[in-house]
Amino acid sequence: MTRGVLPALLVCAVLLTPACTRSSGGAATAQSAESATPTTSSATATSVAPPVVTTDDTPGVVPTPGTSAADEDCAPAAPPAVPVDVRIDDPKAPTVVVGAPEGWTTxxxxxxxxxxxxxxxxxxxxIAETALDPAAAFRGYADDLTASTTMSTMSLLPAETCGFSGQKLMGQLGGTVPDTVLYQARIVHVPGYLIAVYVEAPTGTTDFDAEAPVLTQxxxxGLP
Incomplete structure (x- = not known):
């Protein structure tokens, strides 16, 4: 995918779903980042600092599970999807099964x-090897996706899978009508690897909203 360079508009939406769920439905809300400033009380001679609370502000990042069963069925593709078994020539790499809409070729x-x-x-x-942690890997994927666009939009939702950190991305890439595409992506960080499912279509494709989620949901x- 080759596109021009201008700043990307990033719209982060937070969807609160439990890890290893079978669906990622729900309402998306805008994500904001706030900084807390410790305050002291003038009513006492001794000031007490508030407790320090640390949070990860990257949607979809969760503690890496200690164990997980091989071929754990976390979000199986629903009919009318055709299962597609994806694996690479690396015995240490995870595998993934996605559901392709009927009539698609692989x-x-x-x-x-x-x-x-x-x-x-x-x-x-x-399925790509990575030395990055989940948050850094997700930021890198989003940056690479929008880096060569003249204009882009992105909505970003947490999408944990099998207890592993994950995100779902959707929006538009391009700038001029003939080149602009709609896209959806689902990315999952399994320690040492990043799984990415990406689907796109020309803007205005009527069946995209129905077909893309078959792949991304x-x-x-599977673990080695």
Missing amino acids: TPTPDGVTLTGPDGMSGTVT GLQI
Whole structure:
């Protein structure tokens, strides 16, 4: 994907869902970051500092689970999806099963698969080694996605999968009508690897909102 460079508009939405859920429905709300300033009381001679509260402000980042069953079925694809088993030539890498909409074709690649659908829709599933922690890996993915655009929008939702940190991204990439695409992505950080499911379509594609979630809402993670 090649696009021009201008600052991206990032709209972060927070969807509170438990880890290892079977659905990611709910209402998205805007994320904000606030800093707390300790205060002292003038009513006493001794001031008491408030307790320090630390939080991770990256949506979808959760403590890495200590153990997880191999081939744990966390968010299975629902009919009419066609299961697609994605794996790479790395015995230490996780595997993933996604649901492809009926009528889509898949082609294996060294880092996963590519998918081709009707009306200009397409997608990829990749499993990439990473030395980054979840928050840094997610920021890097979002930066790479929007870095070469002349204009972009992004809504970002937490989407934990199998207890692992995860996010769902959606919006537009481009700047001019012929080049602008709609996209959805689901990314999951399994220690040492980043799984990314990405799907896009030309702006105005009527079936995109129905077909893209088939790929991004149903994931099954397998561990070596």
